Amino acid sequence: MANIEIQPGPLLSQIEYPDDLRKLSREQLNILCDELREYIIDMVSVYGGHFAANLGVIELTVALHYVFQTPYDQLVWDVGHQAYAHKILTGRRKVFHTNRRYGGISGFPRRSESIYDTFGVGHSSTSISAALGMAMAAKYAGDTQRQHIAVIGDGAMTAGLAFEAMNHAGVSDTNLLIILNDNCMSIDPNVGALKEYLTDITTSPTYNKLRQDLWRLLGKLPMSDISRELAAKIEAGLKGLLTRSSNLFEALGLRYFGPIDGHNVQKLVDTLTDLKQIPGPKLLHIITVKGKGYAPAEKDQTKWHAPGLFDKVNGEIQKKISPTPQPPKYQDVFGLTLLELAEQNDKIIGITPAMPSGSSLKFMMEKMPHRAFDVGICEQHAVTLSAGMATQGLKVYCTIYSSFMQRAYDQLIHDVAIQDLPVVFCLDRAGLVGEDGATHHGAYDLAYLRPIPNLIISAPMNEEEMRNLMYTAQLPHITHPFVIRYPRGEGVMPDWRKPFREVPIGKGRQIAEGKEVAILSIGHAGNFVTEASKMLLTEGIQPAHFDMRFLKPLDEELLHQVLQQFPIIVTVEDGSRIGGLGSAVAEFMALHGYHNQLRILGIPDRVVEHGKPAELHHECGYDAEGIAAAVRSLLQEKVMVSTSGSNC
Numbered sequence: 001m002a003n004i005e006i007q008p009g010p011l012l013s014q015i016e017y018p019d020d021l022r023k024l025s026r027e028q029l030n031i032l033c034d035e036l037r038e039y040i041i042d043m044v045s046v047y048g049g050h051f052a053a054n055l056g057v058i059e060l061t062v063a064l065h066y067v068f069q070t071p072y073d074q075l076v077w078d079v080g081h082q083a084y085a086h087k088i089l090t091g092r093r094k095v096f097h098t099n100r101r102y103g104g105i106s107g108f109p110r111r112s113e114s115i116y117d118t119f120g121v122g123h124s125s126t127s128i129s130a131a132l133g134m135a136m137a138a139k140y141a142g143d144t145q146r147q148h149i150a151v152i153g154d155g156a157m158t159a160g161l162a163f164e165a166m167n168h169a170g171v172s173d174t175n176l177l178i179i180l181n182d183n184c185m186s187i188d189p190n191v192g193a194l195k196e197y198l199t200d201i202t203t204s205p206t207y208n209k210l211r212q213d214l215w216r217l218l219g220k221l222p223m224s225d226i227s228r229e230l231a232a233k234i235e236a237g238l239k240g241l242l243t244r245s246s247n248l249f250e251a252l253g254l255r256y257f258g259p260i261d262g263h264n265v266q267k268l269v270d271t272l273t274d275l276k277q278i279p280g281p282k283l284l285h286i287i288t289v290k291g292k293g294y295a296p297a298e299k300d301q302t303k304w305h306a307p308g309l310f311d312k313v314n315g316e317i318q319k320k321i322s323p324t325p326q327p328p329k330y331q332d333v334f335g336l337t338l339l340e341l342a343e344q345n346d347k348i349i350g351i352t353p354a355m356p357s358g359s360s361l362k363f364m365m366e367k368m369p370h371r372a373f374d375v376g377i378c379e380q381h382a383v384t385l386s387a388g389m390a391t392q393g394l395k396v397y398c399t400i401y402s403s404f405m406q407r408a409y410d411q412l413i414h415d416v417a418i419q420d421l422p423v424v425f426c427l428d429r430a431g432l433v434g435e436d437g438a439t440h441h442g443a444y445d446l447a448y449l450r451p452i453p454n455l456i457i458s459a460p461m462n463e464e465e466m467r468n469l470m471y472t473a474q475l476p477h478i479t480h481p482f483v484i485r486y487p488r489g490e491g492v493m494p495d496w497r498k499p500f501r502e503v504p505i506g507k508g509r510q511i512a513e514g515k516e517v518a519i520l521s522i523g524h525a526g527n528f529v530t531e532a533s534k535m536l537l538t539e540g541i542q543p544a545h546f547d548m549r550f551l552k553p554l555d556e557e558l559l560h561q562v563l564q565q566f567p568i569i570v571t572v573e574d575g576s577r578i579g580g581l582g583s584a585v586a587e588f589m590a591l592h593g594y595h596n597q598l599r600i601l602g603i604p605d606r607v608v609e610h611g612k613p614a615e616l617h618h619e620c621g622y623d624a625e626g627i628a629a630a631v632r633s634l635l636q637e638k639v640m641v642s643t644s645g646s647n648c
């Protein structure tokens with residue numbers, strides 16, 4: 001991608017760090033917000049990234065860095081997809097054009113990137129725990145001045161982790177301010193009773209207004225023990241008198257303030273300045289609009305969560321144009337196939353934790369709202385809920401992004417595998433996902449799933465296989481938990497709606513015949529092998545290729561045949577080199593006394609950053625070129641060994 005020069009507005013161009021921002025007058029803050037908004041619209045339109053959430057927190061970001069002494073005061077962003085203004089104001093404006101690009105800055109806060117990034121994020125709902133940890137550390141060090149602020153969205157607030165943290169924060173007596181950025185949206189519209197509750201407090205502000213006035217008044221007085229005690233008593237009286245139902249956050253021991261307009265930077269500065277004077281754990285509820293200031297994004301907030309490149313003038317999102325039919329995204333194969341299966345099998349239910357659009361469960365949710373559910377950002381709950389339904393004979397397809405499934409590991413073992421419940425887990429975004437980077441790569445699923453008993457673990461090489469695996473998973477004789485993992489993005493078959501066929505469990509298949517070298521692959525990475533084989537053929541090298549399809553049960557019969565026939569084995573997977581297919585083959589060889597030469601290709605044992613998937617596959621050495629190079633070098637080594645052998 002070419003570097004397109006985008007000039008910041010005159011005020012923004014003078015601001016490198018929050019110290020510069022703090023020199024501005026109150027009036028200038030409004031101008032700065034406008035320039036920041038314009039700059040982010042410009043940058044994301046040509047370089048891509050998360051969009052609507054960033055436009056929603058411009059005023060908040062400016063106010064936070066204006067009022068608090070960052071980085072001494074510690075600011076923790078939840079998820080971090082909304083931290084672009086924060087990055088731009090904390091020393092990274094000049095490199096912001098590298099956001100999410102290979103070798104560039106991360107799309108999320110990263111401790112290694114800046115001292116202003118107090119905590120690495122990407123997965124949701126960690127901010128309150130992290131900020132509380134920092135606040136407790138400050139208390140332990142005897143620092144009573146330092147402020148700790150967690151900014152969390154209404155979507156992220158639905159997770160159990162956020163509630164665990166509030167439950168603790170409420171009795172912690174720390175300088176913790178939780179800012180609840182409520183825009184009524186997750187990526188898709190937010191769901192659940194909490195959302196209803198937040199709407200309820202938003203629309204009945206009497207009690208909150210009185211409370212706010214009380215604490216503001218007392219904030220101006222010297223905070224003696226007596227006035228604090230008095231305030232608490234008045235507040236308790238107020239609560240009894242005025243609350244329609246007791247405030248949830250108050251019940252958890254947090255002083256609740258708000259709701260206030262999160263786009264009024266002046267109001268935010270005033271409120272945050274007041275709150276800074278009030279010790280103890282507290283929560284400020286702000287109301288914002290996702291996509292604020294860019295009309296198309298305000299109108300369709302889901303589409304503009306991360307829209308890709310767009311024309312900022314007419315709001316047209318760039319689409320790949322091709323004269324020939326293109327393969328579908330795996331997520332759409334999942335969503336449309338599930339709907340098709342559900343039409344034939346009334347036991348089928350669909351569950352997603354907050355990713356109806358990303359996973360394409362939305363197709364079933366639209367057609368069968370009573371059978372397909374978004375449960376919020378609650379991966380643990382999604383898994384155990386599915387297990388509960390399975391006990392009643394339902395066939396649940398629970399779709400979760402591979403990296404988010406890490407959250408629900410215990411539920412997978414304790415609630416599903418040990419009870420051997422036949423839930424189907426469709427793990428989307430498996431393998432290296434691209435620009436979201438380290439936090440989002442589905443690098444570990446094969447490795448973390450393989451030791452779990454009772455699981456069937458599969459990965460399709462293409463759309464047809466994906467459909468057939470999904471079809472097989474719901475057949476009545478499949479009585480075990482069944483995992484199907486597939487990558488982000490497109491498959492390889494434009495014509496993919498083939499009639500369903502059952503896939504024999506634990507059986508691989510031969511894709512290409514060859515000699516000397518056998519390449520064993522699992523999942524979509526098998527297509528890289530096909531490409532590599534084409535390259536090698538031009539050099540007279542013809543490896544055999546086997547698509548294992550199942551990591552568990554492993555096709556032992558096929559492995560015996562392959563290991564007896566081919567001296568050199570290469571395994572290829574879009575997953576960690578440790579613990580996945582390569583490891584399974586190595587263990588099998590050790591168990592059965594095979595001594596073939598084995599090369600394991602996959603994700604290395606280090607953090608892989610962001611970039612285009614092709615760049616990352618190349619870096620990790622398992623794109624077509626990397627596979628071909630591995631085969632060449634193994635054949636070369638073999639020649640050298642046999643030559644040196646003849647010299648002896």
Ligand SMILES: Cc1ncc(C[n+]2csc(CCOP(=O)(O)OP(=O)(O)O)c2C)c(N)n1
Nearest residue numbers: 053122123124153154155156185186187354
């Ligand atoms: C554990 C986890 N599950 C799912 C996601 C995907 N995800 C990223 S942002 C988001 C919506 C967050 O909504 P909210 O916190 O309200 O922030 P907003 O985008 O509305 O500002 C979701 C579901 C994630 N990052 N982490």
Ligand SMILES: CC(=O)[C@@H](O)[C@H](O)COP(=O)(O)O
Nearest residue numbers: 079081122306358429436488
């Ligand atoms: C921040 C976050 O977790 C999501 O917005 C994620 O970036 C979505 O990824 P996909 O684009 O793969 O759906």
Ligand SMILES: [Mg+2]
Nearest residue numbers: 153154155185
């Ligand atoms: Mg939200």
